[in-house]
Amino acid sequence: MIDLYYWTTPNGHKITLFLEETGLPYTIVPINIGKGDQFQPDFLKVSPNNRIPAMVDRAPADGGEPLSLFESGAILLYLAEKTGQFMPSTLRGRSDVLQWLFWQMGGLGPMAGQNHHFNTYAQEKIPYAIDRYVRETGRLYGVLNKQLADREFIAHDYSIADMACYPWIVPHERQDQNLNDFPHLKRWFDAIAARPATRRAYEKAEQINTQPSVNDEASRKLLFGQDASTIK
Template structure:
């Protein structure tokens, strides 16, 4: 039913988490971003921003032609609406989930991503940049920790907000964060890590790309050397 164009990144993991939780049938089409497969014409037809993940829903709820989407947050929301799972049906409950989904998309993901880049991938280690993004990542962990002080999951029940945030917390050590400093977040993190759907999703990731890394100069150029001229 769902074609998933995927690679083993936090944004990719969001979608496998949902699909495993919801029990939707899906087929993974690996897009090896280190080899430049995200620039293949057939993928750009689905994902014009040349980023994973993307999906094609071949059985949309309206019974019409297949629906293609890119952007992980948009995909999570679409799938939640399609299945009526992992998002509340009430106005206030839905708004609560959406604000935290957007918080991840606009804050936790981009800031942790820059943390990864300057801490791990950048050949020139710039202390100001490293400190800037490590501190901001820590601040965002603090926001999430405070939010979880009086509730099991981010918006009460397990939802797409949790699925969006969890994969960005998985590489906490690489982000120079200690989960023991954030006890409510740690409790939440451990609970999600133990869910059977989470275990299945990350097992599939291991089968596709057991050692995710940027291991050579060609991969670095592909991933970090893009500009306006690469958009064709």
Template sequence: MIDLYYWPTPNGHKITIFLEEAALDYRIVPVNIGAGDQFKPDFLKIAPNNRMPAIIDPTPSDGGEPISVFESGAILLYLAEKTGLFLPNTLRGRKTVTEWLFWQMGGLGPMAGQNHHFSQYAPEKIPYAIARYVNETNRLYGVLDRQLRGREYIAGDYSIADMACYPWIVPYERQQQNLEDFPHLKRWFETMRDRPAVIRAYERGQPFSNTPTINDESRKILFGQTAASISQPGE
């Protein structure tokens, strides 16, 4: 059984979607990021960036010792290669899926995350920063909309690229985006939303969603960390 170190954020949802789609046995180990669980020494051993999600696979395909994986994109690739699911075997098909996976990791996720921060969480409203990230999120929605024109899923067939992108589109209203402006994206979004495994994945996160992630205390933990503030004793 895979241990999934998790909190119900877009990056956390990516992994539960895969695990539900692949019908893999897994156990959720909550990492309450608002309480600072991500900075505990035991978690640092498997996630050196102090960020969830992370997994421990007790039965890796090489038959060796349990293996840990951090970073949501790396976890999706690892699980796809382990199971042979949701990642094409062909050179060109794999190339396309990994392009869009990395596009999400390097573009959609970070830009939407900054959108969330400056629009929702920053202690002061900075109009330039809000406009910068709302507009860049809008541009990225347009890129994805064009890619989905004539395709059911991002790379043609359903893949880890779809699992990576969908959770970052779910909060589109908070990102100040209108799906009506992106008809191909909207159609794909509704298809993803209605997949039984996606529904189950979000249901798995529901028990943890009742705990507010952002409050006055958690702001001190989540925002403004430096190398000095997360260093471990003896380092």
């Protein structure tokens, strides 16, 4: 039913978390971003931004032609609406989930991503950039820690907001963050890590990719050397 165009990044993990939780049948189409699969014409038809994840639903609710989607937040929202799961039905509950989903998409993901880039991947170590993004990542951890002080999950019940945020906390050590500094966040993180669906999702990731995506100069250029000329 679902074709998931996927690689083993935090954004990719978001969707396998959802699919494993709900049991929706899906097939993974690996897109090795370190080898340039994201520039293949068939993939670009689904994801014009040449980024994973992307998805094709071959049985959309309207009964029409297969429906394709890119952007992990849009995919999570679509799947929640399709299944009626992990999204509250009330106005206030839905609003709570959506604001934290967008918080992840606009804040936690981009800032932690820059943290990864300047801390791990950049060949030139720029102290200002490293400090800037490590500190901002820590601030965002603090925001999430405060939100979790009086609730089990981000919007009370486990939802797509948690699925969006969790994969970006998994590499906390690489982000120079200590979860012990954020006790509510750590409790939440451990609870999600223990979920059977989370374990299955990350086990699949290990089967698909055992090597880092950036492991030579060619992959570095593919991932970090793009500009307007790469959009054809």
